[in-house]
Amino acid sequence: xxxxxxxxxxxxxxxxxxxxxxxxxxxxxxxxxxxxxxxxxxxxxxxxxxxxxxxxxxxxxxxxxxxxxxxxxxxxxxxxxxxxxxxxxxxxxxxxxxxxxxxxxxxxxxxxxxxxxxxxxxxxxxxxxxxxxxxxxxxxxxxxxxxxxxxxxxxxxxxxxxxxxxxxxxxxxxxxxxxxxxxxxxxxxxxxxxxxxxxxxxxxxxxxxxxxxxxxxxxxxxxxxxxxxxxxxxxxxxxxxxxxxxxxxxxxxxxxx
Amino acid sequence: xxxxxxxxxxxxxxxxxxxxxxxxxxxxxxxxxxxxxxxxxxxxxxxxxxxxxxxxxxxxxxxxxxxxxxxxxxxxxxxxxxxxxxxxxxxxxxxxxxxxxxxxxxxxxxxxxxxxxxxxxxxxxxxxxxxxxxxxxxxxxxxxxxxxxxxxxxxxxxxxxxxxxxxxxxxxxxxxxxxxxxxxxxxxxxxxxxxxxxxxxxxxxxxxxxxxxxxxxxxxxxxxxxxxxxxxxxxxxxxxxxxxxxxxxxxxxxxxx
Numbered sequence: 001x002x003x004x005x006x007x008x009x010x011x012x013x014x015x016x017x018x019x020x021x022x023x024x025x026x027x028x029x030x031x032x033x034x035x036x037x038x039x040x041x042x043x044x045x046x047x048x049x050x051x052x053x054x055x056x057x058x059x060x061x062x063x064x065x066x067x068x069x070x071x072x073x074x075x076x077x078x079x080x081x082x083x084x085x086x087x088x089x090x091x092x093x094x095x096x097x098x099x100x101x102x103x104x105x106x107x108x109x110x111x112x113x114x115x116x117x118x119x120x121x122x123x124x125x126x127x128x129x130x131x132x133x134x135x136x137x138x139x140x141x142x143x144x145x146x147x148x149x150x151x152x153x154x155x156x157x158x159x160x161x162x163x164x165x166x167x168x169x170x171x172x173x174x175x176x177x178x179x180x181x182x183x184x185x186x187x188x189x190x191x192x193x194x195x196x197x198x199x200x201x202x203x204x205x206x207x208x209x210x211x212x213x214x215x216x217x218x219x220x221x222x223x224x225x226x227x228x229x230x231x232x233x234x235x236x237x238x239x240x241x242x243x244x245x246x247x248x249x250x251x252x253x254x255x256x257x
Numbered sequence: 258x259x260x261x262x263x264x265x266x267x268x269x270x271x272x273x274x275x276x277x278x279x280x281x282x283x284x285x286x287x288x289x290x291x292x293x294x295x296x297x298x299x300x301x302x303x304x305x306x307x308x309x310x311x312x313x314x315x316x317x318x319x320x321x322x323x324x325x326x327x328x329x330x331x332x333x334x335x336x337x338x339x340x341x342x343x344x345x346x347x348x349x350x351x352x353x354x355x356x357x358x359x360x361x362x363x364x365x366x367x368x369x370x371x372x373x374x375x376x377x378x379x380x381x382x383x384x385x386x387x388x389x390x391x392x393x394x395x396x397x398x399x400x401x402x403x404x405x406x407x408x409x410x411x412x413x414x415x416x417x418x419x420x421x422x423x424x425x426x427x428x429x430x431x432x433x434x435x436x437x438x439x440x441x442x443x444x445x446x447x448x449x450x451x452x453x454x455x456x457x458x459x460x461x462x463x464x465x466x467x468x469x470x471x472x473x474x475x476x477x478x479x480x481x482x483x484x485x486x487x488x489x490x491x492x493x494x495x496x497x498x499x500x501x502x503x504x505x506x507x508x509x510x511x512x513x514x
Contacts, residue, residue, distance in 0.1 A: 017385045019276060062386070091388045128274045129319070129390065131348045 009105055010081070011069045013097040016062065018240070019132040020092060023059040024066075033057070033093060037068065040088045044081075045072050054107040054248040055114060055197070060240035062133070065096075065115075065247040067107040113177065113249035115193040116202045119242045120210070123186035134187065135206075135242035141188060141213035143181055149212040149219035150179040152226060153205065160229040162205050163198025172198055172229075191246070200237050208235035266362055267338070268326045270354040273319065275497070276389040277349060280316040281323075290314070290350060294325065297345045301338075302329050311364040311505040312371060312454070317497035319390070322353075322372075322504040324364040370434070370506035372450040373459045376499045377467070380443035391444065392463075392499035398445060398470035400438055406469040406476035407436040409483060410462065417486040419462050420455025429455055429486075448503070457494050465492035 014037075022030040026038065034051055041049035054067040074081050082098040089095070119134040121127075122141050130136065156175040165172050180191040190206055208225060211217040217235075225233045271294075279287040283295065291308055298306035311324040331338050339355040346352070376391040378384075379398050387393065410433050417429040437448040447463055465482060468474040474492075482490045 015385050017388060019389065086383075091393075092385050094383055094385045126343075126351055128272050128349050128351045131274060132276065133386065136348075 007071045007073045008100050009069060009071050009103050010074075010078070011067060011099050011101040011105060011107065012082075012085075012095050014066050014068060015064050015094045015096055016066065017092040017132075018057060018060050018062045021059065023061070024053060024056040033063075033066075036090055036093055040085060041070060041072065043088060044084050045074070047073075052107055054111050055245060057243075057245055058200075058240050060132070061243045061245070063245040066245050067111070067248045069101065069105055069107045071103075107248070110250050111196070111248045112251055113193060113195060113247075114197060114245070115191065115247040115249075116197070117244045117246050118190040118192075118202060118206045118238065119244070120188040120190070120206075121186055122183075122188050125186075132241050135239050137210065137214075139214055141210065142215065143183055143188065143213065145215070145219055146209045146213040147181050149209055149217075149222040150181065152219070152223040154179060157226055158229050159198055159201060159226070161225050161231060161234050162208070163201035164231070166199055174198060174201070202243060203238040203240070204231075204234045206238040206242070210238065211235045264328045264330045265357050266326060266328050266360050267331075267335070268324060268356050268358040268362060268364065269339075269342075269352050271323050271325060272321050272351045272353055273323065274349040274389075275314060275317050275319045278316065280318070281310060281313040290320075290323075293347055293350055297342060298327060298329065300345060301341050302331070304330075309364055311368050312502060314500075314502055315457075315497050317389070318500045318502070320502040323502050324368070324505045326358065326362055326364045328360075364505070367507050368453070368505045369508055370450060370452060370504075371454060371502070372448065372504040372506075373454070374501045374503050375447040375449075375459060375463045375495065376501070377445040377447070377463075378443055379440075379445050382443075389498050392496050394467065394471075396471055398467065399472065400440055400445065400470065402472070402476055403466045403470040404438050406466055406474075406479040407438065409476070409480040411436060414483055415486050416455055416458060416483070418482050418488060418491050419465070420458035421488065423456055431455060431458070459500060460495040460497070461488075461491045463495040463499070467495065468492045 016033050020031060021033050024033045026032050026034040037051050038049060041051065049070050049072060051068050051070045057063060078098050078100060082095050085095045121130050121134045121136045124138060126136060154176050156173060158172050159174050160172040174194050174196055176192065176194045178193045182189050192202055208222060212219055212222060273290050277288060278290050281290045283289050283291040294308050295306060306327050306329060308325050308327045314320055335355050335357060339352050342352045378387050378391045378393045381395060383393060413430060413432040415429050416431050422429050431451050431453055433449065433451045435450045439446050449459055465479060469476055469479060
């Protein structure tokens with residue numbers, strides 16, 4: 001009797017609350033998103049299963065549309081595998097979609113576009129229940145000025161002033177396609193889409209634009225900071241808790257968060 | 258020169274997100290609400306300051322109206338002390354109100370009434386961002402049946418079927434003044450007020466009433482469970498994450514959450 005032991009490559013869109021994770025990437029002795037997923041897959045598949053990812057997120061950063069991929073031998077339907085994963089995974093990780101992909105699919109190298117959201121609570125009153133999910137700023141932010149300053153960042157530039165390349169010696173040229181600020185109730189949302197991001201780039205951009213919103217910089221200063229190509233000129237790195245990886249886009253199919 | 262070193266007794270209404278605390282009560286080597294507050298007060302007052310509390314909450318339980326008290330020598334205004342506390346406290350604890358009280362005030366023994374809320378997400382879709390703040394139940398709950406069952410619990414009874422007295426040998430008679438269930442969007446809220454609660458009493462009542470909502474018990478079974486006065490007859494203890502201490506009431510003045 002022949003048993004089909006052919007492995008398939010799977011791609012999943014996952015959501016996680018970053019609060020209780022020491023970031024995405026596996027590390028010894030601490031709880032990580034990668035570690036939790038690999039442990040779950042290894043339990044279900046009964047063989048160690050390595051997972052690759054579109055973009056590693058730092059401790060405290062959340063995701064609604066992170067993308068991962070892994071190889072597995074599974075005899076049942078893809079939807080059964082999704083249900084099996086969700087029943088074994090801890091409750092702060094959830095598999096939203098699961099599809100099979102070509103064997104050489106890399107969630108990181110195949111991605112052509114990433115979108116992040118940053119959430120600010122801008123209010124005179126404070127709720128502890130928003131602390132792990134937003135950045136609290138008491139002073140009133142000037143949204144019009146932050147929007148104006150943001151226009152200087154749209155396009156293809158060397159973003160060295162806002163972050164470091166993930167690889168040593170890598171270049172810092174990235175293309176920002178869109179920035180959108182909007183307010184709802186006492187919250188301000190910052191949505192940004194780029195081909196890729198430097199390390200801490202979203203949080204450094206937000207930290208700098210917030211200085212504009214507080215009238216401590218003028219919009220044109222952001223253009224000057226960009227042109228300086230030196231990390232020391234940007235504002236403070238905004239806290240991890242307000243950041244969400246929303247969506248990763250691929251050329252032939254789109255996986256949306 | 259005479260320096261006024263008279264100590265005052267302070268009473269505070271505090272809010273906390275229970276997610277990253279190992280409960281209220283101080284324990285060695287882990288992060289607790291009491292430990293964080295005493296550390297903050299000790300830093301501000303430069304002398305060890307013990308805090309007493311209305312009701313200890315378990316790991317993962319939240320509070321919007323917990324009440325604490327402590328003695329301190331403070332030369333500035335009460336509002337200055339509130340601001341000092343909030344600037345030193347970690348961001349998942351917040352002092353909402355601070356007043357001076359009589360020297361013998363006990364937040365626990367003076368309390369005449371406590372209110373808790375329990376939050377259930379009752380939906381076919383699942384969000385990781387609600388996991389630390391609610392109990393997720395996929396199957397549709399019958400709210401009318403849960404309301405009907407709740408009426409059997411209003412009044413003064415021996416609630417041994419729903420919890421243990423906090424002291425060994427203590428009696429289990431408590432008076433429930435009100436239970437209110439209401440639904441909003443995909444959430445169901447359970448509000449309960451009693452003179453005092455047994456250990457795990459709210460979570461055991463919710464766990465039992467949920468069985469009614471799932472048609473696994475009928476409303477009259479709740480009356481029978483109550484009369485049995487034995488913890489083994491009640492339903493499973495609902496998870497800590499859905500529970501909020503909302504309000505503690507005192508005879509001469511009300512501190513509301």
